[in-house]
Amino acid sequence: MRQHPIPRGSDLRLTRRGFLGLSAAAGALALLGPGGFAARAEEGLIRRAIPASGERIPVIGLGTARTFNVNPADTAAMEPLKAVMARFFEGGGRLVDSSPMYGHAESVVGRLAMELDIADELFMATKVWTRGREEGIAQMERSAERMGVEQLELIQVHNLVALRSHLNTLRRWRREGRVRYIGVTHSRTSAHEELTRIVEKEPIDFVQLNYNIAERNAERRLLPAAADNGVAVLVNEPFEKGTLFRRVRDQLLPEWAGEAGARSWAQFFLKFIVSHPAVTCAIPATSDPEHAADNVAASHGVLPDRELRERMARHFHDL
Template structure:
């Protein structure tokens, strides 16, 4: 049971059609031309954001490393256009980025506008700098790069200058400049500190690493998020690819369909999002086929507690 008082979500009408766009991003749109996408019609697995009860699909899209390309280069943008379109058509909505990721924010904004889906995405990014004024300037640039409208979620990236940036983010949330605020890290040795922040700070989201082999978060961090009513984003769901290397050449178990998995990627992702405290996992990819496969984990069955342990045991014994 959450001990936090829920806040009503701000009213709708979030528009990114006022996209300010950089010239390079605008050039990419001109090269590719308009694209019309269809949204997924199959039922999606969604989880509620405790602060508002807004429901989002359990698979999102990360952009670290994969989206750091020149937004004015059609050859570099083409596969990422495919990633974004396959992700959206599969029902994905939350896209997570950061100014730390090079051109990623601008690429996300350019593709979302070009595909005509900017107003339907849940845009999340981070602040990654020191000082109040530098933090404000960076967040304003991020908003412009990702579309020009209000961002849904801004997170303090890797806890850099945490107190200063959280103070600004609280004011922005109160003023309606951002809907949700949070904190992030990617290392298991930071889970204790993240848990302390979750337990004492009025944040809406926490983002950290968690997967079928890195389960440290189950000890304190995931329970703290559930108890305090904080939404959870999961990064490093594939342990930077090491999980795939472990299963290379091996078939899924015959019972994988019982937990809704038709690929190893879905096996790993469904393990993560079946934890009741997890809101959304954010795998990153530059391959459109992988994007479609990943977001497929937001459909079909999820394992129960015994199914999760079965998945862990099978993988451990490979």
Template sequence: MTGDNDFPDKHGAISRRTFLQLSAGAGVLAALAPTALSAAPEALNMREIPASGQRIPVVGLGTARTFDVDPDHAAAMQPLEKVLQNFYNGGGRLVDSSPMYGRAETVVGRLAERLGIVDDLFMATKVWTRGEEAGIEEMETSRERMGGGHLDLIQVHNLVDLQTQLDTLKAWRDEGRVRYIGVTHYTVSGHERLAQIIEREPIDFVQFNYNIATRNAEKRLLPAAADNGVATLINEPFERGSLFGRVKGESLPKWTRELGIESWAQLFLKFIVSHPAVTCAIPATSDPEHAADNIAAANGPLPNADQRERMVSLVRSL
């Protein structure tokens, strides 16, 4: 299901299939092979990572603010374990974290280990510091916190000390220490710089804010990602929750049923992931029911261009 082919990707790296053939029996196999996503239900909408052809579900799990709890406090960990379980059971695989998110990386790692799904998850995190040595130390710490295995994706968080950290990440990718590399930001003001980085740097992922109310990314950033073969992760899909305030007390119109939409969260997410340049949206939650609802948005038909505009008009009218 990964969708890898047998040809080198744009960075000259061999595919997973070729790597496995060449590395059978080698001790580096487990460390370098990309995450297996074969456990994800076939019905889920999946998108290819352009750099490799590997396919991932269109809805992932963010951990900002929601997973920053005491990992030794059972009562705090219990609902988050159910969040991760519901996300995984629904077919979710990509989990995104960062050292900036307090204890979130450690919480993700411990819960994934407890559930026995560390090797099934697509583990994504970030580097958020200045200086080469500090960056290396932070990334090594993140790897240990998130289960001690191979990290699929490391991103330069909010472009902090961009070139220093990106140089390290390029070397790590070449050495097989990380599968993919990328950059992130969370405000519209960062979109132009992200687009410029996409156009000049051989990165695999770009993460930024985009939702039904904040569509600036459609102007230049999403097209730039598509044109340059860069996968996209979408943060702030609910505009920090403000979208739910806008639709509070409102019922979904009947026409949304043809898209399998059962909640406003699913409408917001399906709008995002129906854009052809979007690879994966990463809503964060600490509520197990919301986690199940969010990943359900990866199922069923996605809106076409006319339906997307109908969604926009609906939300604007409320």
């Protein structure tokens, strides 16, 4: 296992929209503060260890692509996103993933975390997405400023752009304590072979990739390589840009979904992903507070075993 700078910290069926109705207190986070919900968020919370350090993080995070690209000065646009962040945090979520590629998303994350007074509790992850060493350094410094932190938990080379240059900078920053973890990302299956090579050859802490119940190519080589080389895995596109929900429209959850700990289709899809032993955290994106609460609920309770995972995949395939 690679050594790493000391981490911060130690470690029934419901419809998608109906899930949050069970908890009328959910929206009170902004009034009560995060401490009032700490005990509830910890109940049955499933965490996975980051191999590089042993630090444990909840298995459901929050993505911000497309959904958080609003003007931070637009109060009306910010309100539902504030509720998304609050309900995500209340449900035990901690890792928030962004990128300069996502427009205003980094600034929105930073503003909301400050307003909710939870910035110190979040695992802030972003990316570098530009060409040139100096341009990359400037962009990463801006990202930390926009997200409102002195030190980012994780910076990833986005879509492998200028990989060698940025990895050299990031390795130096990790040694200097300017970032805690470093990694690489891609969201296309065509990049899995290249990601596998990087995981096997480069001293990175995280790899971010696309993987879900309908797109399982990562199981062939990439996920095993990450496990074998002590690299944590973030999963993007967990709902295949909404394709999975369109596939199950008007379909009831199977009666046995509760055995997998799933009470909605979103939880069914997310439980499938994070039950793979190589996966550290899935990062669904949403601008809907009720969906955020539904998603993060998948980080609680039980996970399906290997046999049940295959049953879930067969059931989805046969719909």
